[in-house]
Structure formats: C-alpha cells, structure tokens
Amino acid sequence: MTVHQSTQTPYQMQDVYARHLGIPEANIRVVAKDVGGSFGMKLHVYGDEMTTAAMAVMLRRPVKYVADRLESFLSDIHARSHRVRARMAVAADGTITAMEVDDVTGIGPFSAFPRTSAVEGNQVVRLMGGPYANRNYRGALKVVFQNKVMMSQYRAVGHPIACAVTEALVDRAAEACGLDPIEIRRRNLLTDEAYPYKSPTGYVFERLSHHQCLAGLERACDYAGLRKDQMEARKRGIYRGIGIAAFIEITSPGPAFYGVGGAHITAQDGCVMHVDPSGSVRCQVSVTEQGQGTEAIMAQIAASAIGVPIERVRVISGDTETAPYGGSTWASRGASIGGETVLITGRALRDQLLALAAVILQEQPSALDIADGVVVDVGGGRERITIAELARIAYYRPDTLPPGVQPQMTASRNHVPRGQAFAFTNGMQASHLEVDVETGFVRLLGHWVVEDCGRIINPMLVDEQVRGGVVQGIGAALFEECIYSAEGQLLNGTMADYLVPMASEMPDIYVGHVSTPTLHSELGAKGAGEAGTAGSSAAVLNAVNDALRPLGARLSEIPMTPERILKALKKI
Amino acid sequence: MKARDCRYERARSLQEALDLLHRHGADARLIAGGQSLVPALNLRMAAPDMLIDIGALDELRGIRLADAGGAKRLRIGAMVTHAEIARSRDVALYAPLLSLAVKHVAHAAIRNRGTFGGSIAHADPSAEFPACALALGARMHIASRAETRVVAAEDFFRGLHETAILPGEILIAVDMASIEEGFRPGFAELARRSGDYALVGLALQGKPLRGRTLFEAVAPVFFSVGDRPIFARAAAQILMDASVADDTRIRLAQAALTDDLNPPSDPQASSATRLHLARVLLGRVVAEVLEMGAGESRDA
Ligand SMILES: Cc1cc2nc3c(=O)[nH]c(=O)nc-3n(C[C@H](O)[C@H](O)[C@H](O)COP(=O)(O)OP(=O)(O)OC[C@H]3O[C@@H](n4cnc5c(N)ncnc54)[C@H](O)[C@@H]3O)c2cc1C
Numbered sequence: 090m091t092v093h094q095s096t097q098t099p100y101q102m103q104d105v106y107a108r109h110l111g112i113p114e115a116n117i118r119v120v121a122k123d124v125g126g127s128f129g130m131k132l133h134v135y136g137d138e139m140t141t142a143a144m145a146v147m148l149r150r151p152v153k154y155v156a157d158r159l160e161s162f163l164s165d166i167h168a169r170s171h172r173v174r175a176r177m178a179v180a181a182d183g184t185i186t187a188m189e190v191d192d193v194t195g196i197g198p199f200s201a202f203p204r205t206s207a208v209e210g211n212q213v214v215r216l217m218g219g220p221y222a223n224r225n226y227r228g229a230l231k232v233v234f235q236n237k238v239m240m241s242q243y244r245a246v247g248h249p250i251a252c253a254v255t256e257a258l259v260d261r262a263a264e265a266c267g268l269d270p271i272e273i274r275r276r277n278l279l280t281d282e283a284y285p286y287k288s289p290t291g292y293v294f295e296r297l298s299h300h301q302c303l304a305g306l307e308r309a310c311d312y313a314g315l316r317k318d319q320m321e322a323r324k325r326g327i328y329r330g331i332g333i334a335a336f337i338e339i340t341s342p343g344p345a346f347y348g349v350g351g352a353h354i355t356a357q358d359g360c361v362m363h364v365d366p367s368g369s370v371r372c373q374v375s376v377t378e379q380g381q382g383t384e385a386i387m388a389q390i391a392a393s394a395i396g397v398p399i400e401r402v403r404v405i406s407g408d409t410e411t412a413p414y415g416g417s418t419w420a421s422r423g424a425s426i427g428g429e430t431v432l433i434t435g436r437a438l439r440d441q442l443l444a445l446a447a448v449i450l451q452e453q454p455s456a457l458d459i460a461d462g463v464v465v466d467v468g469g470g471r472e473r474i475t476i477a478e479l480a481r482i483a484y485y486r487p488d489t490l491p492p493g494v495q496p497q498m499t500a501s502r503n504h505v506p507r508g509q510a511f512a513f514t515n516g517m518q519a520s521h522l523e524v525d526v527e528t529g530f531v532r533l534l535g536h537w538v539v540e541d542c543g544r545i546i547n548p549m550l551v552d553e554q555v556r557g558g559v560v561q562g563i564g565a566a567l568f569e570e571c572i573y574s575a576e577g578q579l580l581n582g583t584m585a586d587y588l589v590p591m592a593s594e595m596p597d598i599y600v601g602h603v604s605t606p607t608l609h610s611e612l613g614a615k616g617a618g619e620a621g622t623a624g625s626s627a628a629v630l631n632a633v634n635d636a637l638r639p640l641g642a643r644l645s646e647i648p649m650t651p652e653r654i655l656k657a658l659k660k661i
Numbered sequence: 662m663k664a665r666d667c668r669y670e671r672a673r674s675l676q677e678a679l680d681l682l683h684r685h686g687a688d689a690r691l692i693a694g695g696q697s698l699v700p701a702l703n704l705r706m707a708a709p710d711m712l713i714d715i716g717a718l719d720e721l722r723g724i725r726l727a728d729a730g731g732a733k734r735l736r737i738g739a740m741v742t743h744a745e746i747a748r749s750r751d752v753a754l755y756a757p758l759l760s761l762a763v764k765h766v767a768h769a770a771i772r773n774r775g776t777f778g779g780s781i782a783h784a785d786p787s788a789e790f791p792a793c794a795l796a797l798g799a800r801m802h803i804a805s806r807a808e809t810r811v812v813a814a815e816d817f818f819r820g821l822h823e824t825a826i827l828p829g830e831i832l833i834a835v836d837m838a839s840i841e842e843g844f845r846p847g848f849a850e851l852a853r854r855s856g857d858y859a860l861v862g863l864a865l866q867g868k869p870l871r872g873r874t875l876f877e878a879v880a881p882v883f884f885s886v887g888d889r890p891i892f893a894r895a896a897a898q899i900l901m902d903a904s905v906a907d908d909t910r911i912r913l914a915q916a917a918l919t920d921d922l923n924p925p926s927d928p929q930a931s932s933a934t935r936l937h938l939a940r941v942l943l944g945r946v947v948a949e950v951l952e953m954g955a956g957e958s959r960d961a
Pocket residue numbers: 690691692693694695696697698699700715739765766767768771774775776777778779780782783785787788789790826830831832833856857858859
C-alpha cells in the first residue's frame with residue numbers, strides 16, 4: 090500500500106498503518122513530500138486518513154480524500170485550551186520564593202493518538218517558572234474531556250501558556266515590589282554558575298544564557314528609550330506598553346520521551362549518503378521538509394562535512410521508500426538530531442573517499458583533505474584529484490586499483506541523542522505596542538527576540554523560524570480563538586471568521602542571538618523552530634497590561650480582543 | 662466543499678443579459694467580479710443552475726460626469742471595479758467619500774476584480790459602498806426588459822443582501838450629486854485586520870459651520886450595525902440643532918445613537934461593544950470633519 094499524505098512523520102504513519110490494517114510494515118510506503126506548514130498538527134492520527142487507507146484496503150483500489158476548510162476546522166486538532174489559576178510569592182526585594190499552579194486543560198472527546206493529548210498540559214505545569222531560580226513549586230494538572238474538537242500538541246507545546254502565566258505573574262510581582270520588569274527578571278533568572286541545573290520539575294539544563302539574552306534584549310530594543318517614550322506619550326493620552334518575557338524551550342527530545350510510554354515513535358534519525366559517478370552527493374535522510382528549510386540545512390551540513398560545493402548535494406527525504414527510518418520533524422529536532430546524523434554520515438563518507446584517494450595517490454589519508462570537491466594536500470592545499478575523478482575510477486575503472494581494494498562510495502549512520510533528555514534553549518522577548526483605550530484596538534509597534542539555539546547553521550533560516558514563531562504567538566495573543574456555542578458548535582470555522590495574524594498588522598521583528606552550543610553533539614545545534622512561539626504571547630500580554638496599568642485595567646485572558654480590552658477598561 | 666456544477670453564459674450586451682435572465686428566471690444568478698458570489702458558491706450558500714456573466718457589457722462600464730439641468734452628477738457604471746474607483750480623479754473630486762472608503766474595501770487583489778455595482782447589489786450590511794451610497798443620497802439605475810427605473814438609496818437597501826432589484830433586473834449604474842461647496846466627507850471603520858469587514862464603520866458627509874460643532878447638513882451612515890446601512894437620524898438632528906450648546910453637542914449626538922442603532926451581537930463583538938464603538942467613531946469622524954482633530958493619536 091502506498092499512502093500519499095500530508096504528514097510530518099511518514100515513518101510513524103507507516104507503523105500505524107501496518108499495525109492497524111494488518112499489513113506487513115515493509116509493504117507500506119508513506120510519501121509525504123514538502124507538505125507545507127505542519128506545526129505539530131500533522132503529527133497526529135486522524136479518523137479521515139485512517140478511513141481513507143482502510144477503504145483502499147477494503148476496495149482494493151486507490152481512494153483519494155481531500156478535506157475542505159470546514160472539515161479541517163472540525164477534525165484537525167485544536168490547541169492550547171487551558172484555564173490556569175496560579176500564584177507567586179515574592180520577598181520584598183523581588184526574589185521569587187514560591188509558585189503554585191493549577192491547570193485545567195480541555196482535550197476534546199478523546200486523547201490524540203499516538204502522542205496523547207496529555208503532553209501539552211504536562212509541559213505547561215512542568216515549564217512554569219522555568220527560567221527562574223525559585224525551587225518551591227507546586228503544579229497540578231487536570232485533563233478534562235469536552236464535547237469539542239480534539240486538542241493536542243501544536244508548535245511549542247505547552248510553552249506559550251506556561252510562559253504567559255509565569256511572565257504575567259513576574260510582572261505583577263515587579264509591580265508589587267516597585268521594581269522594573271527587567272530588574273526583577275535579572276534578580277531571579279538562573280545565574281550563569283548554576284549549570285548543569287535540574288529544575289524543581291526535573292528538567293535538566295545543560296547551559297542557558299538568560300543574562301546575556303536579557304542584556305542583549307535591553308540593548309536591542311533601547312529599553313530606556315522605550316520607557317521614556319512611554320512616559321511622554323501618556324501625557325498626550327496615548328497608552329503604549331512594553332512587555333518582557335523570558336522563555337525556555339524544549340528541543341530535540343531523546344529516546345525516553347515517547348519510548349517509556351511504549352509508543353512506536355523513534356527519536357533517532359537515519360542517513361544514507363553516496364557519491365554518484367559524476368561526483369555529486371545524494372543524501373537520503375529521515376528528517377522531512379515542511380517549508381522550514383530542512384533540506385537546505387541538511388545540504389549545507391553534508392557539503393561542509395565532505396568538502397564539496399553545496400550545489401553538488403542533493404537531499405532526498407519525505408518518502409519511507411527512499412530515505413532511511415527516523416523520527417522526521419517535530420519538537421525542534423530536525424537540525425539538531427537530523428543535522429548531527431548527516432554530519433557524522435558525511436564525515437564517514439569523507440573518510441572513505443580519502444582512503445580511496447590515498448590508495449590512488451599513494452599517500453597517507455591523514456595527509457589529504459577535501460575542499461570544494463577536490464582532494465588536496467593538508468599542507469599547502471595543492472590539488473591532487475577531484476571527487477568526480479575518484480568516482481569515475483571507483484565506478485568504471487576499479488580494475489586499475491591495487492588488488493583487493495573495494496572502493497566504498499556509500500556511508501550510512503544513525504544517530505540518537507544520548508547525553509540528555511532534551512536540548513533546552515532559552516531567550517528573551519520584548520513587545521512594544523499601543524492600545525487605543527477608546528476602541529480596545531492594539532497596534533503593534535515592535536517586537537524583539539534575543540535567543541540561544543546553540544550553533545547557528547543557517548542564520549537566515551533561524552531568523553525566519555523565530556519571526557514566524559513570533560507571529561504565531563502574536564496570533565494567539567490577539568486574534569486566534571476557536572469560538573463555540575453553549576451547545577458545543579464551532580462558530581467560526583472559516584478563514585473569514587477565524588482570524589489568523591496577517592502581515593499588515595505585524596510589527597518589525599528584530600532577532601538577535603547568543604550562541605551556547607550543546608556539548609552533547611559535534612554539531613552543537615539545538616532547536617530553533619518553536620522558540621518564537623514560546624514567548625511572544627507572553628510579551629504581548631505583558632505589553633498590553635503595561636499600557637493599561639495607569640488606567641487600572643488588566644487582562645488575564647488571550648486572545649485580547651477589542652471587546653475584552655474594553656471590558657477590562659470598564660468601557661462596556 | 663466546492664461549488665455545485667452549473668451552466669455559464671457570458672452575455673455580449675445588456676439586452677442579451679436581460680433576455681438570459683428572463684429565460685432562466687430564478688435559476689440564474691448574475692456574476693460580476695465574483696468576489697462575493699464565488700465564495701458563496703464554494704460554501705454552497707448559493708447554488709444556482711446558471712451563471713450569467715455581465716463582465717463584458719460596455720453599457721455597465723465607465724465613470725462619467727453628467728450635467729443634469731445645471732447640477733453635476735457623477736455616474737458610476739455597475740462594472741467599475743473598486744480599483745478603478747480608487748484611481749479615479751473624478752471620484753476624488755466629485756465623490757471624495759468614495760475615495761476615502763475604497764481603501765478599506767478588502768485587499769488589493771479583490772479590489773482588482775470586485776465591482777461597485779456588485780457591492781451595491783450584494784448589499785452586505787458590513788460593506789463600505791452601500792453606506793456611502795446612502796450618505797450621498799445616490800440613485801440606483803435598474804434595467805429590466807421593459808424599462809430602466811431609478812431608485813433612491815434610502816428605498817434601495819431592504820435588509821440582509823436584500824435590495825429593490827427585482828427578479829429579471831440588472832443594476833446598471835449608480836449616480837450621485839457632485840459634492841457641494843462647503844461639504845466635507847469623513848470615513849472611519851474599525852476592522853480587526855486590514856481588509857477585513859469592519860466591526861463598525863461610519864461614512865459621513867456634512868457641511869460644518871465654521872468655528873462650531875454645528876452642521877448645516879449632515880448624513881452619518883453606519884455599517885456593520887444592522888441588517889443594512891443605517892442613517893443615524895437622531896444623532897444627525899442633534900448635530901444640526903443650533904439650540905444645543907457647542908461643547909455638549911457631540912456628546913449628545915453620541916448618546917443619541919442608542920435611538921438610531923440596535924446592533925446585533927456575534928462572536929466578534931456584542932451589541933453593546935458595537936454601540937460603544939459606533940459612538941467613538943462618530944466622535945472621531947465629526948471631529949475630523951470639523952477639523953478639530955485634537956487628541957488624534959493615529960499616525961499615518
Ligand atoms: C476576502 C474578501 C474580503 C472582502 N472584504 C470586503 C470589505 O471589506 N468590504 C466590502 O465591501 N467588500 C468586501 N469583499 C467583497 C467584495 O468587495 C466584492 O467584490 C463585492 O462585495 C461584490 O462585487 P462583485 O463584483 O465581486 O460581485 P459578485 O460577487 O459577482 O456578485 C455579488 C452579488 O451581486 C449580484 N450582482 C452583481 N452585479 C450585479 C448587477 N450589476 N446587478 C444585479 N445584481 C448584481 C450577483 O448576482 C451576486 O448575487 C471582500 C471579498 C473577499 C473575498
């Protein structure tokens with residue numbers, strides 16, 4: 090059976106189809122080419138897709154199913170349905186001394202398969218207070234079933250809620266202690282000497298860079314300047330706000346994450362790489378592309394690992410038949426785990442090519458290097474033989490090689506993170522905005538992110554991942570909401586009624602970096618795909634409340650619609 | 662969901678279009694720019710057997726200035742696109758309210774195809790142009806096989822997507838008196854995202870008296886607050902009432918909107934929110950038209 094599917098995890102689906110339809114796994118092929126934005130929504134098993142596959146088996150003929158927009162609204166997972174009660178204790182100097190959280194999360198009629206709908210709430214209660222040094226924490230989670238659409242993992246699972254609640258409390262603590270929001274964070278963030286650090290909820294942070302990020306953010310947004318502008322604007326009856334949010338982000342989960350629950354979801358990735366007779370490299374890898382540039386990054390890593398121009402590398406992914414088994418794309422794991430897999434495979438292939446070159450050139454392999462597709466001397470860089478020439482000999486004239494030499498033109502490796510459960514990242518965000526206090530409309534004036542995703546492989550892709558993530562969090566803060574009637578009818582199941590953030594309303598988004606590579610891999614990369622989303626809702630929430638502070642109004646619900654803002658202002 | 666299968670004819674003349682309409686009766690629907698109808702077809706909110714395309718009719722094109730007994734009138738053909746309205750010098754000079762409003766109608770791609778006549782005939786209560794037509798006292802020219810009749814805007818909009826256009830008829834043009842000396846247009850709307858239909862909007866034209874908050878004449882028309890564009894008569898009365906003190910007039914006019922408007926509630930905004938926003942808009946637009954402009958915070 091061949092299934093063409095809009096999924097981000099073809100291997101997981103191969104296993105699901107095999108087990109649920111009683112077909113040997115080897116007889117199932119799942120093809121999921123660049124399917125476009127997925128954001129976790131395309132990780133889950135859906136009834137309509139299973140039905141389509143089952144019908145094909147029963148009818149013994151091809152079956153095609155295309156959902157329309159309304160069907161997607163009513164059957165794809167929804168996200169982040171939470172009601173949180175939380176409080177924070179602070180000493181007079183602003184030191185956070187305790188935090189307590191009760192989260193109720195509605196997941197719809199049943200838990201998503203196979204990743205469950207409990208991970209979201211679990212991460213909310215475990216990430217609360219995560220950037221800070223406080224050790225007194227109690228968190229409780231209640232997962233409730235509701236007569237609504239299924240709710241489950243979506244980009245930055247749990248983080249935006251944990252971050253929004255924590256950061257809103259930190260701002261209230263600052264107000265109570267008479268401290269500036271930046272200052273209270275500086276006093277409470279984990280210090281640089283704390284690492285490795287185990288949080289009260291059991292997360293281990295190898296090394297985070299909160300203080301460098303905070304300093305970088307303060308500079309980037311000209312914090313003092315924004316505060317000055319805010320004071321001046323208020324005199325003119327204009328209410329601007331500045332919101333700060335510190336975040337941590339779970340990336341690159343190791344094998345225990347789903348493994349302990351018995352789910353057939355692999356945390357490893359696989360790569361097969363070979364040099365073809367023209368000297369080009371084919372890189373078959375299990376991480377998949379959904380528009381984020383996975384293939385570009387894999388090509389970049391392969392090219393530099395071997396020493397060939399990037400144009401000579403072709404990356405093949407998104408098909409269980411043509412790329413080795415692996416976890417694919419979720420939890421900001423592509424560049425870090427998939428990238429490491431490609432790196433070690435590329436190095437292995439390079440070693441094989443050098444071994445062959447050494448035989449032909451009668452040199453020691455260690456005396457040779459590969460640069461720009463050419464084998465060169467380590468000292469001096471003299472060109473000795475091109476990779477294309479090596480390939481020609483290997484494939485067409487191995488008879489010219491010494492007896493017994495078998496040229497190895499293919500390398501393969503698997504890689505799974507072993508040193509740590511997750512590669513945590515961190516960062517700071519700031520939002521600057523203006524609230525029209527008569528209409529409740531919010532105008533975004535600027536947004537800043539300074540983050541640390543370890544080694545940056547491709548700066549442009551990282552920046553745009555962060556920007557896209559920020560926009561998604563802004564969507565949650567100001568626009569996006571699934572509205573239900575009292576009877577459980579979804580009332581806004583069209584793109585005209587469900588408001589996604591659009592370019593006209595978005596501010597310029599500055600992205601800056603601190604780089605603390607993880608020492609658990611050679612590549613040193615952590616994940617970058619979810620960091621923007623993790624903190625931007627919180628920054629916008631704090632900025633709106635900062636703007637409204639002189640008027641005694643405060644919001645504690647997102648999205649902050651004009652109506653909710655007017656209610657907070659007691660205008661309606 | 663996708664549109665139901667249906668037949669399609671592109672009329673070559675107004676007469677042919679009217680004949681086709683006559684022949685197919687209630688089973689047929691006119692299609693102009695298709696920017697409202699095609700989404701409705703795809704959602705199966707409309708499922709006609711037959712589409713009659715009026716896009717090729719020269720009779721429905723063009724923006725013309727006509728002299729009717731010494732008074733200038735601007736005539737806008739039904740097939741004039743939103744983009745043409747935005748570009749037109751004549752519209753800017755003689756019906757500047759439309760030039761202000763058109764910036765808020767949908768997005769550029771939709772403005773390239775959506776038509777003025779389609780917007781008027783579709784009579785969406787959240788649309789900008791029907792409100793402008795009412796504020797400007799425009800007249801709708803409606804052709805049938807028998808005659809062409811003229812209907813005043815105040816008699817034209819009958820309810821949600823309901824107009825005075827009868828089965829078998831086509832709106833061919835809209836005309837309006839050119840703006841008179843001393844009159845000024847004002848327009849504002851509150852939409853969640855640029856290009857969205859507004860939560861509340863206001864199209865206004867009036868003749869303010871210098872140095873006062875008083876108008877010699879004023880036509881404030883709200884949209885997105887009912888089943889059709891709504892002329893706020895009670896508020897207009899106060900704005901034209903010389904016996905009211907200048908410094909309380911705007912506040913009283915805002916308060917009087919309770920009598921003029923009874924907005925519906927929907928998931929986006931409650932009735933109370935819409936009424937509040939309508940008051941804010943009235944205050945802002947009147948201030949702008951009076952050139953008081955004080956306290957304005959909106960940058961360009
Ligand atoms: C994403 C989106 C956003 C939009 N936002 C806005 C907005 O903010 N404000 C706004 O005003 N509009 C908005 N629109 C609608 C747009 O302006 C339409 O173009 C307009 O409402 C209808 O014009 P049309 O030429 O496309 O008409 P069509 O879609 O072709 O027709 C609409 C209706 O009018 C009838 N009709 C058309 N022409 C005639 C005629 N000459 N005589 C009799 N009946 C006729 C048709 O039979 C049909 O019932 C939006 C549309 C989209 C898709």
